[in-house]
Amino acid sequence: MAGVLITSGCSETGSSQTDIPASNQDSEAKGTDELLETYIRNIVLRKVDENEPVIAEMTALTESAPTPYNELLLDYMRLQSKFLRGEIAAVEREVSALAEAAAVSGNDVLYLATVSLFVNVLSEQGRMGSARDVLEETLTKITPVEFSSADILVRRAKARLYQGESEYLSAIQTIMPIVDYFEGQNEYSILADLYGDLALIFTNIRQLDEALSWHERALRLFYANExxxxxxxxxxxxxxxxxxxxxxxxxxxxxxxxxxxxxxxxxxxxxxxxxxxxxxxxxxxxxxxxxxxxxxxxxxxxxxxxxxxxxxxxxxxxxxxxxxxxxxxxxxxxxxxxxxxxxxxxxxxxxxxxxxxxxxxxxxxxGNYQAALEYHEQFLEMTILFQERARDTAIQDLMIQHDVEQTRNENLLLSERLVFEETTSRNRLTIIVLLVIGLVTAILFVVYALATKKRLQKAFVDIKNQRAMLQVQNEQLEKIGQERDGFLHIIVHDLKNPLSVIKSSVELIKEDLQDNPLVSLVERSLLRTDLLIKSLLNVFRMDQLDVMNQLERQQSDQVIKRMRNEYTLVAKSKNITLHCRCDSFSFNTHLESFQGIVGNLISNAIKYAPPNTEVWVDMSREEDHFRLSIEDQGPGFSSHDMDKIFKPFAKLSAKSTAGESSTGIGLYSVKTSVSRLKGEIFVEKSRWGGAAFRLKFPFLPLAEPEAEIVD
Missing domain, CATH: 1.25.40.10 (Tetratricopeptide repeat domain)
Incomplete structure (x- = not known):
């Protein structure tokens, strides 16, 4: 497929025949294109048995007029039928060449149908990357008419590809517009198939109630259609x-x-x-x-x-x-x-x-310990990859759950609004009729007065309902966020057990392979993973704290002195001089959060600063707030880094100067802790070209103790 050029776009009928020779257009294009549309439509609507006479007619037409165009259409129909019968290997040998020929045939419908078949074959073989490349290359050059037969084939192939790559949210977003369209068309054959696709997706993401609902809908339609x-x-x-x-x-x-x-x-x-x-x-x-x-x-x-x-x-x-x-x-x-x-x-x-x-x-x-170690090393690499995938999948599942819940709530609110409007309309009509019968002489005045009153009431009710809806949605979003954080906390916490098992396995192997450098490599990998898990658990723990009710009075110079003592030895190991200057004043803060902020920033400065340089820490008081500044002589941040510095697991351009490890959540933790203490944080280039973090905190009041109840 590489190198195939498409020079024409889809017409209103879904095909373009500008590249077909004039002699072929009149004699074959009309009849063969109608057969092609019928064939693809039957596939889309799951009426595969009805394609046998179509193939027979196309075969007869090709025998009577054996042109390259006719033979190309017949080859596609035969290959598509083989694929539907499960003859994957037979289709694989021919489909690539067929797609290239279809690309230059001048018929966009045939080309898109052939590419969809090619993508389905690649997906069935597990070659998801190749399938995605083929589909993306095609759709950059040609756009099918929305909800045409060719468009449905492409969307189904794309959804199948997303499912194979576990991109379930993208799969749902691809399938749902087709479902909405065919529900409006009352095309129950394909709807049953689409319901089955959605049921399988929701099963894979463990949304079992939603999955069972789609399964039941699909099964009812399949039985109804026999x-x-x-x-x-x-x-x-x-x-x-x-x-x-x-x-x-x-x-x-x-x-x-x-x-x-x-x-x-x-x-x-x-x-x-x-x-x-x-x-x-x-x-x-x-x-x-x-x-x-x-x-x-x-x-x-x-x-x-x-x-x-x-x-x-x-x-x-x-x-x-x-x-x-x-x-x-x-x-x-x-x-x-x-x-x-x-x-x-x-x-x-x-x-x-x-x-x-x-x-x-x-x-x-x-007893083949060398081979066992090699397999175990690869297994550990895959385990770490799975942990990352599990985190991404968990986040994606929560996003899907949120979208499903939001759609369900929107539908419920819409239904209630329709019932309310219908009831209001019915009541309004009744009142008007009664007024017409009872008050003929005053009908115009009464109708005008009531109509004005109803409009004002409806406007008031609408505003009230909208406020209530916003409040409910905000509460739902907050609940979903809490559930997401709780779910991620459970995932990270549960990773500790398999990590302990891996550590134990390494210790057993280490006794027999004491001089093998791979053992050290595995131990370092385990250390990094353990550090990441502990860091994540600490972030989750800090998120649960009510820091504003746990403030304590601290002395600024004593806090900075403790932090300097804690990191002096680390700095000396790289021959880095740590300068600390601090105004002496009292302030209220959550000590663990504040020390975490200062420690993370000093640690980062030492980690990325070259040996034989200096790091400066400055804490000063102003009228209604105090400032904290940490600067280094490291590489600083690039322009591409600035948008993602405080995002979790962000990959930044700077590298540690002594091979120190990084969890990717240190600056994210700093940002959240600063926000909890009502502070602000900014990043800029330091006076020496490195990074400079500027923080500003208000003077916070201590929480008032609850009044004691005296009996």
């Missing part, structure tokens, strides 16, 4: 739902229904997925015999249809079952190596991590 393939797909997805709720037998039963239907329909790709999911369910039920059998069937079917991901998942599962059943370590080892190779090729971090862990355990059990 769509057995759709029923099989929903039963497969419901199995994942039951796995999360711990209902393993229901999961296995749902999958057996899906297996029976897909065997009957010869839907081999879906059957391969069913076998794997059934194996997982039986494994959770401790029925290892049936689990091993379904892993084997899933592997055979995945190899048959050319599903790289299916081969990877089932190969790993076969390895697990070999260890559980026969204990044949060498045979299991080969399965895990094969799964690891595929996982590295398609960049699937889950199977890669699990395979590394299994190989580490196998090599350790047979």
């Amino acid at each position: 769509d057995r393939v759709g029923i099989a797909r929903t039963m497969n997805n419901l199995a994942s739902f039951f796995e999360l709720t711990g209902e393993f037998e229901r999961s296995a039963d749902s999958l057996q229904v899906a297996i029976a239907i897909n065997r009957e329909k010869e839907s081999w790709l879906n059957l391969a997925r069913n076998y794997y999911n059934a194996a997982m369910a039986y494994k959770d039920m401790k029925d290892f015999e049936r689990a091993a059998e379904h892993y084997r069937l899933g592997l055979e079917m995945s190899e048959r249809v050319g599903s790289v991901l299916g081969v990877m998942f089932n190969t790993y599962g076969v390895g697990e079952m070999i260890l559980n059943k026969s204990g044949d370590i060498e045979q299991a080892r080969q399965q895990f190596i094969s799964a690891l190779e595929i996982a590295e090729e398609v960049e699937h971090n889950g199977i890669r991590t699990n395979s590394l862990r299994q190989l580490y355990e196998i090599e350790k059990s047979i």
Whole structure:
């Protein structure tokens, strides 16, 4: 696909034929383009069986007029049909060349349909990066007509790609406009499919109530349409739902229904997925015999249809079952190596991590400690990566939950408003009718007076309701923020246990590999991770403190003296001179927060300042506030750094001068602590070209003690 140029945009009908030779336009374009639109429309609406006569008609037309354009359309229809039957390997060999030919055909609809097919094939093989590149390159050159058949194909391919990369919020945002459109069109065939997509996404992000609601909607429509393939797909997805709720037998039963239907329909790709999911369910039920059998069937079917991901998942599962059943370590080892190779090729971090862990355990059990250490080192790297991914996923899940709750609340408020308006209109009509009957002579005056009164009342009620809505939304946002912080705190806290297990493992290995430099590397990595976890837990702890009710009177020069003593030795280790100047005055502050601010800034200055330089700390009093300044002779901050200095985990341009580690949350902690103490913080270039942090704090009053109740 690289290098393909698109010179025409979509017309109102979704295709452009300016590049088709004139001789072809009259004789073939009209008829063939109509067949293409019909074929794609049937795919979009899940009316695949109705495409058999379309292909037959296209075949007859091509035989009677064997032009390159006709043959290209026929090739696309045949490849798309093979993909729907699960013949991935067969489609893979031809789809790239077909997409390049379609790019220069002059028909944008054909090109977009072919690219969508290409992206789906790449996604099925786990090549998400390549799929994204192909799709983004295409959409920079051509824009489909909104909600045309080609546009729906592209959106579905994009949503599938987002799901494969765990970008669930983007997937929802891509699918929902299609759902809204087809609900307005009453196209229930595709709506059932789209409901199933949303159900699976919400299952993956553990929004189980929302997921079950979409599952039920999809299943009702599939049964109403007598769509057995759709029923099989929903039963497969419901199995994942039951796995999360711990209902393993229901999961296995749902999958057996899906297996029976897909065997009957010869839907081999879906059957391969069913076998794997059934194996997982039986494994959770401790029925290892049936689990091993379904892993084997899933592997055979995945190899048959050319599903790289299916081969990877089932190969790993076969390895697990070999260890559980026969204990044949060498045979299991080969399965895990094969799964690891595929996982590295398609960049699937889950199977890669699990395979590394299994190989580490196998090599350790047979005394091959060098290989075990290599696998363990890679496993630790993947574990750290997973921790970062888990944090990002948790934040994304909270964002999705917030969007879902906000949409639900907006719909509820809209419904209540419509009911209110309907009731108001009905009451108004009744009053007008009664006035007309009873007060014929005064009708104009009364109607005018009542109408004016109602408008004023409605305006007052609207203003009152809007204020109430804003208050409710603010409370909801505050609650969501608290839940997010609590959820992130739980994640960080729970990371301490697996980190302790890893530390213990390193200590066991260290005794046998005392001179191996890799042990030191692992220990340093663990130290950095432990420091990050402790820093995060401290940030969460400080967030929970009510600092304004815990203020204490402090003496400025004593506080600065303690901080200087604490960091003098650190500064001397780099031959850095630490200068401290302070006016002597009393002030009220939360001591732990204030010392954390000063300590973080002094530590940062020493960390990034070169050896044989100086750091200055200055604290001075003014009329109604006091100032704190920390300056160094380091590299300072670039213009690109200024917008993200106080953001957590921001990557800044400066590097520590002695290899000191950084958690990425020090300055974020400083910013939040300054805000809690009602202060302000600014960053600028110091007099010597380094960084200068300027802080300003008001003089805070001590909290008044609660009055004692005397009996």
